[in-house]
Amino acid sequence: MWHNVWAVIRREYLQRVRSKWFIAATILGPLFMGGLIVVPAYFASKGEQGARDLAIVDGTNVLYDRLAPKLVEAGWTVHEERWHADVVTELREAANEGAIGGFIMLDEITLENGEAVLYTTDRPSALRQVTLRGSIARSALEYQLEQRNVDVESMLRGGELRVEMLANAGADMEDPQFVVAYIGAFFLYMVILIYAVAVMRATLEEKTNRIVEVIISSMKPWHLMLGKILGVGAVSMTQMAIWALAGVLLFAAGVPMLIAARPELANLAEIREALPGIGLLPLFLAYFVFGFFMYSGLYAAVGAMCNSDEEAQQAQWPVIMLLVVPIIMVTNVIEDPTSSMATGLSLFPLFSPILMWGRIAGGGVPGWQIALSFVLMIGAVFAIAWVAGRIYRVGILMAGKRPTLPELWRWVRQS
């Protein structure tokens, strides 16, 4: 009776989405995070205004033209002071009177090793110091490289490595995106665990609550389990959709706002370029969905066979191990995505969500392996549903001692 499954989904979804926990985690969470970044930056940008007017005394005559644009871009106002005998005394007075924020002395030593001196009345923040130091060093380096006819831009960007594939094996692979691979894998681990555990807790609650007998007299245990899993799954999708939207807003509106307020944070804009292409998003979601279905089935069975939270804590460890193993392996797999170990482990359905994702984002998976992983996961979903459904069906109405493994096997065989 799909009608019943639907009723369970609806109840589960509405109860959860209306709960204070969900509202806090889903809506206030990103707001809070965003606020944490934007608000201090905003106030900080107002606070340090005075120190942003810098005088530069350029003893080399070649650095100012290179340095000034960089500092202006990062939010300072600069002007050049000619070198003369009393320049330090004069500028010091100006700074003490508050006419300027401070002054930088550049000389031949700066050209050789990037050292310079900043005289200032307020100690600048660590971030500003880094920006200043980096800009000065880079200006010196640019000058030195230009003297030797070197392509300064390309060298300082870190060069470029073009990969030309000789065989066909990896021709359809993407460029590696290590950060995305790692963060994505850990995020998958986290959300799969959180929501699968939610299914377990819901099952356990119904059981200890004794409402399950009333429900089971009106529908098949399998329908109840399915409704629970789909209901919690729908909640997870809602939550991730809101998070994704918040993330997009943060990068589309929040980061430019932040950079406008604190130009020295301009590097943040590069994060956007490091984010996965839209093409990876459906794959990410697909691996989440399959991972969630597999693990929530296992967790539903764990919940059904236990009688208390304490018991469940113990009984869930084999399932947690199944999630922890790929997390331990993911570093190796991302670093060497084409090894036979990486291939083999990532095709094991219970490891696929985390490891295959790591390989895909790490850039080492031929398309047929991705397809195969989904075929295997579909098989696993059905197999787990079959086994877990049987354990669930017996366990959900069972009181008393937690079953041993042989007993569990009997449950699976008998029902």
Place this chain on the structure above:
Amino acid sequence: MRDDGYAIRLRGVTKRFGKHTAVDGFDFDVPRGTICGLLGPNGSGKTTSIRMIMGILLPDEGSVSLFGGDPDATRRTKVGYLPEERGVYRKMKCLELLTFLAEIRGVRRPEGRRRGAEWMERLGLPDWMDKKVEDLSKGMQQKIQFIGTVIHEPELLILDEPFSGLDPINQDVLEEIVRDFHARGTTILFSTHLMDQAERLCERVCLISRARKVLDADLRALKAAERKGVVAVEFEGSDSWIQGPEIERVVPVNGALHLMLREAADHQPVLERAVASGARILRFDLLEPRLHEIFVRHAGAGAVGDAGVPAGRSFTGSSTGGA
């Protein structure tokens, strides 16, 4: 399958838990429209039997049919079940919970909502519809659970110890509702260890003890059959009529006289003689055996004694019947 006139039929139903036999070869019929009590001490197998009727447990042997057919086909929409251990979704609002319970038994949501509200009015909870179940007192929660049992207007009500844990006033309210359903033609099976409650409510009783059925009969016929032939009389005037061939012995009890009749003797000639003698008859009462006595006689005193359930007393200790 055709309707055989029985709401519930069990044939040779047996359930074992490991070495322990909880229910042993149980044959049990509940004709449609009757109100039937399933009686027995704690641990005798009442809850296990009911769970098998409800399909929560599968019998190791024997068969269960409801309304003359496959129980799975009718259970969801035609049966209302109040388990012994009653649970609720504590975080749900009362009316939402009732709507949900109606929905999973095939009642559309708006209709379920309407009925839920109606019942809450009727049971004196109109102000609690949008309150969470956990905010209700235990007694009120039991009312909600009962509404949840009947909200889909089942044809068969199966209530496992429905009266335990209720205060006397709410027991009366619930009894009244049960009678009301009975009057509307609903078949009712309820388990209890309270013999006098069963005596008040039931048309049929089924007594089980130590996993076995001891008795299964129409209550009135049972009492007639078990009548020992004792007439309690109170009168003013002549006592000459007390002498007679029917009467074996006379015992004074609480200001009345108990006339012990001989085996198979009829009480009617005694009454005729009494009227003829001119005595003023205040009471002429064929004493019926109490259900408790019948049970003790059939199950043996030990069966009742070791479970410690004398008639008319409530024991709220938890049952092991479902373990």
